[in-house]
Amino acid sequence: MTLCWTALQREQPLVEQIVDQLRAGIDQRQLRPGSRVPSIRQLAMQLHVSPSTVVEAYDRLAALGVLHARRGAGFFVQERRGRPVRERGPKVTELAVDAHWLSRNVYETDAHALQAGCGWFPPAWFDRDSRQRALKQAARYDSALAEYGHPQGYAPLRRYLEDWLGEAGIATQAEHILLTQGASQALDLVACCVARPGDVVLVDDPGYCNLLSCLTLRGFTVVGVPWTPHGPDTTALEHLLQTHQPKAFFTNPWLQNPTGASYSPATAYRVLQLAEQYGCYVVEDNVSAELLATRTQTLAAMEGLHRVIYIGSFSKTLSPGLRVGFVTAAPALIDALTHAKMIAGLTSSTLAERLALAMLTDGRYRKNLERLKARLASAQDASHAMFTTLGWQLFTTPAGGLFVWASPGHAGPDPLRLAESARSHAILLAPGCLFRPNQTATPWLRFNVAFSHGNDLLQFLRGAK
């Protein structure tokens, strides 16, 4: 039995029409489980579309579990006969809104939800042409797939970073740079190399939620340093350094996640002074380095790489999906970090690292970055305006970046309840407790400005009690 196709409409996306018609055909049993669907070429000819349109439709149907690909044999309607079947258990219980929930639900993209609390950019904000150009050269890099890469990562990208960091006043060398699977892996590796389970480590409070989960799961005692709109409270920091003798202070000094605040020069100087005095590493997570309106003096540039360990990433400027980040630090530490990287998953992807270098050097990077910053600036403005309309409080007015830290005040709705209630409106919010050690309650929430200025959100927040 074959499928009866309706002629495709030019006004609607072709891929979606093919997906819809095939799903309907399967639902109506015109195509039975296990049967082969038309070949890509065959269907392309029949529907007068390009083969790549059919490929995209089949890929999407495969992603939906409607079709599956078999080695060399084409695409088939999913069936589950003729082999052992594990009983499908009940669906995993709906998790409450906690850090685990955030990490799962935010990344398991629900395209229909309003992602006001998520940590990433709208995909359309990244330059598609740059990706396309880099990927079209990918076949030139095929040898990258035939072997493991260098333990420290693709050397030309490390050399590029040496120059790039040098321009920013951070004196390092390619051989003291380690490429990682995003900044997240770098943070984890650093934690495991500078501290042992049970040791105290300091973090920004509030701070990056994935880092808090990571440090807790690794068995460290995580203590928060309260933040002001100018960075950590240095009096509190000194007290914590005296009391706990922590091994490291993990901090995100510039356009901080979640508050959007940055260190003042006085805070930066004092933090470095205290780190020196108490023999504590400062792990400078600077993933938003390139999103600042003007380049700032980083802690690494001020202090050198003695007690400062510097982490960066391309997830906010090139592509989050590349999974390329880096860390630079004193040579002996890089050696230990390289060993830790190898045992946690061997080498990183040379292909991804070559693609990153291609995108960084293709001549449009600077222009794309300026466009991204302009978009962020106007989204920040629109978001601030919305919170003004609502009468909410802003922790600070961020000088760029993706986040704003806002609060309905102590008399307003409880952020955790607000987030639970938002879920039923298909709005994803990020209550502030997710960004605090031990998920301590707080009247603040983190908003992603790219998604936080529309009428739907305004109406929901206005109606919330």
Added chain:
Amino acid sequence: MTLCWTALQREQPLVEQIVDQLRAGIDQRQLRPGSRVPSIRQLAMQLHVSPSTVVEAYDRLAALGVLHARRGAGFFVQERRGRPVRERGPKVTELAVDAHWLSRNVYETDAHALQAGCGWFPPAWFDRDSRQRALKQAARYDSALAEYGHPQGYAPLRRYLEDWLGEAGIATQAEHILLTQGASQALDLVACCVARPGDVVLVDDPGYCNLLSCLTLRGFTVVGVPWTPHGPDTTALEHLLQTHQPKAFFTNPWLQNPTGASYSPATAYRVLQLAEQYGCYVVEDNVSAELLATRTQTLAAMEGLHRVIYIGSFSKTLSPGLRVGFVTAAPALIDALTHAKMIAGLTSSTLAERLALAMLTDGRYRKNLERLKARLASAQDASHAMFTTLGWQLFTTPAGGLFVWASPGHAGPDPLRLAESARSHAILLAPGCLFRPNQTATPWLRFNVAFSHGNDLLQFLRGAK
């Protein structure tokens, strides 16, 4: 000042000639540090070669640190003026031959060394056409770079694996499969989810060296289960289970690394019985699954996924550089593993996972695999013949795979000294102690059969005392 080019010779690789001439020009100061080299198009026209040839040459020179790329401005001769320079310290002390040394030196490929001890395939043994075909489609996957992937990895690849594992008798579902950065990350994640620092975990003795380093660094107490040519000694295993109540037994039952031995059916049955009796997880590392001459009943197929956690990879059959592996286990465990994966580096690369699926389904996978197995079989034969000539002992005659475990006997040279002496002959050997907990001495060495049958190695080993 510009470079004087000699006409290229058709008989020699063009890329190498360009590389050599440019290097010579720089050495002779015809091109000065900091100066721009000709544009790709310009040089291609001048030398009558294709632009891609020049691109490859420049890339290689960049990899060598001779040139560097600047954003949008082209390639320049490397210089180090005009910005802060960190003093180059003395070269990191030459490390002794230990597991750390192995992991660094083996992966920091020295193309001129004879890699008789390494853990990977000659790059040419993987099918270049498959890689090329997959990469030529890569631009279709550009959206994969614009966002983070699903926490568990690209769903169609997980569905493919569900079928693939189902065919091998392992009943699981796509939603209970987690894609990882190679099997190495899967092993690390599993260890961190089933045990806590201080807990005892059992490993094969000898076993996979990177796993031993990983478990040690994570703070577990690592105890080895002695191997026989038919798998672990089950009497010893029972004793260790009684004595230590370990949380998990990490084992590589098929074409084991490093011995090349596989479990007998009786061993498999007994190991599962003991795991049940003592409440211990069995982590079945089956990275060489597809290299067996005939498919074996895995532990996971026998027992289901109750106490067995099953790990696989495409590094031995498709591409080590893709960095795609997977783990399947009981649903609750997959949930914990997914969380652990996210905190250790967020999502894995959707691009890599799509490339893997493309290579698995392009219709040549089966044929390429058969060719790989045939190559391994003849390399195994040649290697066994060499050791017979030398009068060395084999632990077992492996039924395929990459490794053979061989010994000159107690009267022969000490493997650690042998490895040190081999280094001065540019031969990389892997003494057996690297594969044992605490690097306990042993008269055995691991050989990679792909590199272990030539005359150079025979002569070196024959002369060794």
